[in-house]
Amino acid sequence: MKALTFVTQKGGSGKSTLCISLAVAAREAGHTVCILEMDRQATVSDWLDHRTVDGPEVAQIDAAQLEPVMERLRDSAYDYVFIDTPGVDSPGTLSAIRAADLCIIPCRPTPADLRAFKPTLAAVYRLEKKFAFVLNQTPPRSYRVRDAADGLAVLGILPDVNIVARTDHQDAIGLGLGVTELNPKGQAAAEVRKLWSWIERKAQAGKGLTGQGERHVQAA
Numbered sequence: 360m361k362a363l364t365f366v367t368q369k370g371g372s373g374k375s376t377l378c379i380s381l382a383v384a385a386r387e388a389g390h391t392v393c394i395l396e397m398d399r400q401a402t403v404s405d406w407l408d409h410r411t412v413d414g415p416e417v418a419q420i421d422a423a424q425l426e427p428v429m430e431r432l433r434d435s436a437y438d439y440v441f442i443d444t445p446g447v448d449s450p451g452t453l454s455a456i457r458a459a460d461l462c463i464i465p466c467r468p469t470p471a472d473l474r475a476f477k478p479t480l481a482a483v484y485r486l487e488k489k490f491a492f493v494l495n496q497t498p499p500r501s502y503r504v505r506d507a508a509d510g511l512a513v514l515g516i517l518p519d520v521n522i523v524a525r526t527d528h529q530d531a532i533g534l535g536l537g538v539t540e541l542n543p544k545g546q547a548a549a550e551v552r553k554l555w556s557w558i559e560r561k562a563q564a565g566k567g568l569t570g571q572g573e574r575h576v577q578a579a
């Protein structure tokens with residue numbers, strides 16, 4: 360079992376949206392997954408309320424429950440546990456980083472977002488965790504984004520795909536679907552599937568295989 364924690368203090372960067380659509384994409388790729396929701400805003404639970412399709416399982420938990428729940432899940436049949444965190448620096452967020460095999464830091468390509476992930480990154484470093492940035496809500500084409508992205512990609516901490524701002528993401532969440540279910544042939548779906556396969560490789564990679572993040576702890 361691998362735990363993927365979606366984390367950054369910046370609200371609205373796409374933690375819940377990506378957590379949901381990636382969990383759905385992971386299921387479509389044949390994996391067993393569950394989502395732990397630590398955010399009282401309850402985006403994932405709301406999504407589940409609108410969902411008419413079966414799975415994935417979702418549990419709302421608080422900071423104190425995370426460790427015992429993870430303990431149980433380590434021996435469970437789940438391939439991946441997705442952890443959605445609130446956009447604040449809290450004990451819950453720290454324990455969610457601690458529980459992670461890979462921290463995923465969504466970030467919009469804006470100066471405010473790029474500044475806002477620094478405290479998150481400091482915590483991720485302190486706890487010696489593997490991490491990856493995901494550039495989310497990007498324009499379809501932007502040389503500025505691509506330039507920034509190329510440098511990070513070389514370090515192995517940026518996927519080979521950005522998630523473009525597309526209404527499919529908003530529509531899917533509203534209807535209780537992942538983007539790959541809403542519009543399987545759409546570009547948003549293609550990006551999310553590509554992102555999932557990158558994340559899967561990254562989560563499963565051993566030490567030293569894919570760059571800087573790999574210097575850090577292997578929690579398995």
Ligand SMILES: Nc1ncnc2c1ncn2[C@@H]1O[C@H](COP(=O)(O)OP(=O)(O)O)[C@@H](O)[C@H]1O
Binds near residue numbers: 374524
């Ligand atoms: N790639 C995207 N394209 C369009 N809208 C997006 C995208 N990612 C997120 N959003 C929208 O941005 C808002 C914030 O996303 P959310 O996942 O709730 O952020 P967070 O969980 O980090 O606070 C939501 O309204 C969501 O629909």
Ligand SMILES: [Mg+2]
Binds near residue numbers: 376398400402444445
């Ligand atoms: Mg959220």
